[in-house]
Each structure stands twice: as structure tokens, then as C-alpha cells.
Amino acid sequence: MSEDNHVGVVGAGMMGAEIALCFAMAGHQVMLKETSLELAEKGKNRLAGVLDRLAKKNKIDADDKPLILDRITPTDNFDLFENVHLVVEAAFEDEDVKKQIFAELDTICPPACTFATNTSSIPITVLATAVGPERIGRFIGTHFFSPVSLMPLVEVIPGLDTAEDTIATVMAVCRQIGKTPIRVKDVTGFAVNRLLHVMWIEANRLLEEGVASIEDIDTACRLGLGHPIGPYALMDLTGNDLNLQVQHILQDAYGERFRPRPLLKQMVSAHHLGRKTGRGWKHYES
Numbered sequence: 001m002s003e004d005n006h007v008g009v010v011g012a013g014m015m016g017a018e019i020a021l022c023f024a025m026a027g028h029q030v031m032l033k034e035t036s037l038e039l040a041e042k043g044k045n046r047l048a049g050v051l052d053r054l055a056k057k058n059k060i061d062a063d064d065k066p067l068i069l070d071r072i073t074p075t076d077n078f079d080l081f082e083n084v085h086l087v088v089e090a091a092f093e094d095e096d097v098k099k100q101i102f103a104e105l106d107t108i109c110p111p112a113c114t115f116a117t118n119t120s121s122i123p124i125t126v127l128a129t130a131v132g133p134e135r136i137g138r139f140i141g142t143h144f145f146s147p148v149s150l151m152p153l154v155e156v157i158p159g160l161d162t163a164e165d166t167i168a169t170v171m172a173v174c175r176q177i178g179k180t181p182i183r184v185k186d187v188t189g190f191a192v193n194r195l196l197h198v199m200w201i202e203a204n205r206l207l208e209e210g211v212a213s214i215e216d217i218d219t220a221c222r223l224g225l226g227h228p229i230g231p232y233a234l235m236d237l238t239g240n241d242l243n244l245q246v247q248h249i250l251q252d253a254y255g256e257r258f259r260p261r262p263l264l265k266q267m268v269s270a271h272h273l274g275r276k277t278g279r280g281w282k283h284y285e286s
């Protein structure tokens, strides 16, 4: 896909807005679709601050900021999706919502347009059933990581009927926007969430057994394993309610090894959800 190719992003929340930004930074015109124009504009407006932070880290030239933002068109409808080459969907994590979006897009987007979903837990093969037989070969998962503007990894997940040339195209697109794609099978949790939650569950065991404190477990992972951030700091960023929900999904798929620890359930019952509630494993100023 060349820089002239237009991209559609559905959902301007935490993930969608920054996915749109990554495509705009790589030179693409991006249509950013939300349920209302107000939400689409709100998502785009947040990106000015993201670009300022990227400029401070010397990842972009501050003078390019207006040019990059101009490439993103907020919208509340799919009219502008008639000419897009790729759609990345980052709406709510709800099978019906996502299927409805893809079914509608299937009637609007050109036949050659590739559909990608940023789902973290719904099988790609299930979501692909929302499109017709002509599109199904061009349906794929692209699992970005938060914050998208900083995290280089994308898990590229073919569904059962995804064509090999779609996989190759999407891997190339990821590289073109400065990301590093890895190919992963369409299994629950893909690869990264399986690795992550096994570690988080074991961290909670260490804590329950009194082996080490929250601070020391974080220090162990940062200084002993080279992780940029410890498990408790990261759990507080993602939110314990979501962490628990994901562990239930993984437990359903893989059994005992992903059974959430009682301590995590207690934290959720107490509404100690993380940064968003001011208290999680650690305390945060409002």
C-alpha cells in the first residue's frame, strides 16, 4: 500500500485515535469514524497532545504537527469510506457491534479494500463471518498495543479464510507505518496476552504467599528482566476490571493455568481498579 492510499479507522477511543495518527504520520489520508461527529473530533483533538509528546522525544518534527493532523478527517458516517484501501476497526469490544460495522462496510468499501480488526479477544474467524465471500479473504486481525503511538508491536492474525497475499500486504503496511508485525494464529489471547497474564497471575501468587512486595516485584521485573515497567504498574494502567475479564476468557479457553487469583478478584470487588480510580495496586493522586 502506498502513501496515497486512504485508510478508514472506526472508533476514535483510546486505540482508534492513535491508530489513525500512526497512519497519518506515515503520510496516509485517514477517515476517523465515530458514533457522533463530536466524539470523532474529540478523538482527533486528543492527538495534538500526543504529537507534542512525540516531538519532545524527537520522534517527529514539531513543525510537521499541523500537516499530520490535517490528514485526519473526523466523521460520523461511512460516506468517505467509498475510496479507502484499508479499514482498521477499533470500536467497542463487542461481537455484535463489530459485526454490524463490518457488514455495513462490506456494502460501501471497494472490493479490493482490506478489513482489519483490533479486537483483543474475539476470534478473527468469527468476526470475518460478517462479510461476504468476496471479502472474506481480505479480513484479518491487527492487534495494536497501547499507547499505539509508542508501542512498535502489531500481532497480525489471519482468520481461517484469510488469503496469504492479505497477510503479506498487512505485514508490509505495518512496517510502512513504522511498526513491527508478528504473525500469530487465531487463538484466544493471541500470543502477547497469554505471556502477559501468566506472568501477572504468578506475580499475584508471589504477593499472596508474601514472597515479595508489590514494589519489589516491580523492581525485579524492571532490573532483573529488563522490562520497562513492572507488572503492578502495568496492571494499574490497563485496569484490574479488564485484567480480570481477560483472565476469565483465558481460563475458559485454557483451563486452570489462567485461573485469576483471589487477590485480583478482591481488588475488583473493592473498586481498586488502577489509575482510573486513583487506587489500584498503588495509590495515585487524582
Ligand SMILES: NC(=O)c1ccc[n+]([C@@H]2O[C@H](COP(=O)([O-])OP(=O)(O)OC[C@H]3O[C@@H](n4cnc5c(N)ncnc54)[C@H](O)[C@@H]3O)[C@@H](O)[C@H]2O)c1
Residues within 6 Å of the ligand: 010, 011, 012, 013, 014, 015, 016, 033, 034, 035, 039, 089, 090, 091, 092, 093, 094, 097, 101, 118, 119, 120, 121, 143, 144, 145, 146
Ligand atoms: N485498550 C487497550 O489497551 C487495547 C489494546 C489492544 C486492543 N484493544 C481493542 O481495541 C478496541 C478499542 O478499544 P479502546 O480501548 O480504544 O476502547 P474505547 O472504549 O476507548 O474506544 C472505542 C470507541 O469506539 C466507538 N464506537 C463504538 N461503536 C462504534 C461505531 N459503530 N462506529 C464508530 N465508533 C464506534 C466508541 O464510541 C468509542 O469511542 C477493542 O476491540 C479493544 O479490545 C484495546
